Amino acid sequence: MLYDNHVHSAFSADGSMSLEQITALARGKHLGVVLTDHLDLDQPNGRFEATDYAKAGAAFRSCGLLLGTECGMVPSLAHENRAFLNQSAPDFILGSVHTYCEAPTLAPSGRTPLPPELFWARYLDYVLYCLKTHPFIDSLGHLDYPARYAPYEGLCFSWTRDEKELSAIYRFLIEHEIALELNLRRFTKDNLEEFTENYGAYRSMGGRLVTLGSDAHRPEALGERLQEGFDFCRALDLLPVHYEHHRPVVEEREEHL
Ligand SMILES: [Zn+2]
Ligand SMILES: [Zn+2]
Secondary structure (H helix, E strand, O other), X not given: OXXXXXXXXXXXXXXXXXXXXXXXXXXXXXXXXXXXXXXXXXXXXXXOOHHHHXXXXXXXXXXXXXXXXXXXXXXXXXXXXXXXXXXXOOOEEEEEOOOOOOOOOOOOOOOOOOXXXXXXXXXXXXXXXXXXXXXXXXXXXXXXXXXXXXXXXXXXXXXXXXXXXXXXXXHHHHHOOOEEEEEHHHOOHHHHXXXXXXXXXXXXXXXXXXXXXXXXXXXXXXXXXXXXXXXXXXXXXXXXXXXXXXXXXXXXXXXXX
16 A cells, blocks of 8 residues: 655645545545644744644554654754654654745745746755754655746756755765655656656665655645656655654555556
């Protein structure tokens, strides 16, 4: 059974699905689910009640739902993030960067965006800084996040352009046995070349661990492109995993999927 390792429920301010709904949908699609609700301590509605979350997760564990958290990495909040996660004790921590002050749409409005050729290198340097302050995460979420929003057409996520910064990130992940997420939101045919280049580079540096996640906030997105992501990883000799008690468990293909 494949796991969707990036799913938001109503515990996230921008999510609406109940755990009952998620587990019923997952059962219908023959998927496992790792709940990754938002912990963004720099955002006004960026947290949930740790003990309620842990309690709800425990109640649904027998239904194939594992408890994770998408931890918004902000260097100055690393200590608070860790304290919160110690309390909620998820199986899996997905570390993501949601706010970066110079990114056009990740930033407080009114700032002048950087030119694209400067933006990505600086953003990736910042991601490395976030990683260094959050070495306790299990997987690095949506490294291509600004490509969803930044208006830099033709200048998306690129190993060719940003090899220096990306290789420093991949090296850190490999040395700390942190997985690299394949976020399936942008994983379409149009972007396949970009993903092949980047994940191929990660593999050639010795990286193997990948978590697959739809980043679903609504029912129809649950498990979207999961099988394609799995096949893509296997073709590159990458190892899709999910986490139980912060330990990687290798995903296996199910023939009827
Ligand atoms: Zn995210
Ligand atoms: Zn997310």
